[in-house]
Amino acid sequence: MGFIRRTDELVDGHNVSHVTPQALDRWEARLEDIFNGRQFDMLDAALSNTVSRFPPFRDMVEGMRMDLWKSRYINFDELYIYCYYVSGTVGLMSVPIMGIAPESKATTKSKDELTKSGLSDEDIFAGRVTDKWRIFMKKQIQRARKFFDEAEKGVIELSSATRWPGNGGDQI
Structure with missing residues (x-):
């Protein structure tokens, strides 16, 4: 879960004013490198096996990207989608590690x-x-x-x- 914290700090941490969409693009490219077996440091190496088994990491990065350009949601559906990307993905990745398979029957209705x-x-x-x-x-x-x-x-x-x-x- 260290990668999740590191990713979240990019858009919510004390250096957020210096983070650009391009920085998040580089971070996402780093995640792709990890998916492809190329690690930059020891934390990447530890994450390599995990990300290959839990693909919502990509969605989580997309949620962090949303933090850079959107701060308001016009309806619950938009908020629900945002919550999936920034929190739901963490849950989906955590649940198998915690001992059960993720199953969701949640739906949204536009309003x-x-x-x-x-x-x-x-x-x-x-x-x-x-x-x-x-x-x-x-x-x-x-x-x-x-x-x-x-x-x-x-x-x-x-x-x-x-x-x-x-x-x-x-x-x-």
């Missing part, structure tokens, strides 16, 4: 939830707490709880030796 709720970007950024906002947020909280519940069910399926890090330290 602009703010508009459907009668809210605008201006409402959100102005911090207007209205009845429409409350209804909207209740739906978001319900969805988040559903995802947390699904995640907890997944954590229970992990082998007991790896379960603790997957649920933030809580005992199940």
Whole structure:
């Protein structure tokens, strides 16, 4: 998981203002080198066997690229896709290592939830707490709880030796 941390630091770390899309291109080329058996340093060598078995590494790099050019998502579908690239890929790579095969039946449906709720970007950024906002947020909280519940069910399926890090330290 060191490579994941190193990649994330490119777009979220203290040097983020110096990272260009070209730097991420070079980092992605380095990942391709690892896929092709060419390592630059000891960390690359350690990663070589892992990346050959867990292809979502490429998607994770794409998620980091999204961090460079996009900071807002117009609907849940866009946010969901972003979450897959930057977090879901880490989960997909971690799950087999932790003892179970990744299986997902998640789907997305296209919609602009703010508009459907009668809210605008201006409402959100102005911090207007209205009845429409409350209804909207209740739906978001319900969805988040559903995802947390699904995640907890997944954590229970992990082998007991790896379960603790997957649920933030809580005992199940």
